[in-house]
Amino acid sequence: MTETDLRELGERALEEIAGAGDEAELERLRLLYLGRRSGLISRRAAALAQLPPERRSELGREFNRAKQAVEEALGRRQAELALGAAPPAPAGMDLSWPRRALERGHQHPVARLIREIEDVAAALGFESVRGPEVEDDRHNFELLNLPPEHPARDTHDTFYLEGPAQGWLLRTHTSPVQLRTMMAGPPPYRIIVPGRVYRRDNPDPTHNPVFFQVEGLCVDEGVSLADLKGTLTYLIGAIFGPERGVRLRASYFPYTEPSLEADVSCGFCRGGGCRSCLGKGWIEILGSGMVHPQVLRNAGLDPERYSGFAFGMGPDRIAALKYGLEDIRDLYENDLRLLEGF
Numbered sequence: 001m002t003e004t005d006l007r008e009l010g011e012r013a014l015e016e017i018a019g020a021g022d023e024a025e026l027e028r029l030r031l032l033y034l035g036r037r038s039g040l041i042s043r044r045a046a047a048l049a050q051l052p053p054e055r056r057s058e059l060g061r062e063f064n065r066a067k068q069a070v071e072e073a074l075g076r077r078q079a080e081l082a083l084g085a086a087p088p089a090p091a092g093m094d095l096s097w098p099r100r101a102l103e104r105g106h107q108h109p110v111a112r113l114i115r116e117i118e119d120v121a122a123a124l125g126f127e128s129v130r131g132p133e134v135e136d137d138r139h140n141f142e143l144l145n146l147p148p149e150h151p152a153r154d155t156h157d158t159f160y161l162e163g164p165a166q167g168w169l170l171r172t173h174t175s176p177v178q179l180r181t182m183m184a185g186p187p188p189y190r191i192i193v194p195g196r197v198y199r200r201d202n203p204d205p206t207h208n209p210v211f212f213q214v215e216g217l218c219v220d221e222g223v224s225l226a227d228l229k230g231t232l233t234y235l236i237g238a239i240f241g242p243e244r245g246v247r248l249r250a251s252y253f254p255y256t257e258p259s260l261e262a263d264v265s266c267g268f269c270r271g272g273g274c275r276s277c278l279g280k281g282w283i284e285i286l287g288s289g290m291v292h293p294q295v296l297r298n299a300g301l302d303p304e305r306y307s308g309f310a311f312g313m314g315p316d317r318i319a320a321l322k323y324g325l326e327d328i329r330d331l332y333e334n335d336l337r338l339l340e341g342f
């Protein structure tokens, strides 16, 4: 067996295949050349195996080339024969015209960011859950230490439902899912909750009446502020990349004590201060804290035994920061000219 030998065999096969007049003949040729044991090409494999290694690899290459060419020719001729057997194309229709390329979509930048956050949190053991967008006052406010007269309620300009749905509202944040989760079964909880929230804000470059949040909650025995700091630092680092700084600041939320806000260093000035961060060098990206003992009690948990942390962030704002969008509304208007750029 030589290279020439193999090449000539291959060429002869290609010629015969191209001339095959029907499927039966094509099948006969397939068996003749590629039949499993006795095919003229297939059976050369056994001879190949007997050769010394360096010769085997040289000839092996020619063998593979011939075999592949014959397989392709068989497929091609089969398609030609099938087409020939089909009814003729209607007048004016050219079946050989190349098909139009299908346009492929991709994930919306906010969906992609939420998926990214869920993936990072999943690696830390957080399960992704959902909650209702239509809530009651109790879960959205009261159980979170926001009684009717609480001043913090002023910041939530809320869409209240009317008519038969009186008493219900469109959730102003994803925090009510903390309560729903804790009231549904015993600890430990480690959840991440992405979803839409609603506020009676006038649309402007940094506000939209509908936007997204991702809530996190971790409650167990012995969960400490150090766990919160570690989790946030890791999560933010994974989302923004290791070169961005993370800063935690004391803050206030009625449902956490102590409360923290997390900032990430500005991506444009790297902390020096510029127009985009209003000279501060840092951009606020989430609220968090240790779950308030009264909130645990509201959920039926003993704060002497259990403790935990919670956080809430806005993936739209983060996406806008990450992709350098000046107007957050660009994310909701579904203008393909813009979205295709991501």
Ligand code: DAH
Pocket: 172, 173, 174, 175, 215, 216, 253, 255, 256, 286, 287, 288, 289, 310, 311, 312, 313
């Ligand atoms: N619910 C807050 C908001 O809508 C965000 C938030 C702050 C969530 C602190 C939390 C938290 O879970 O602990 O702005």
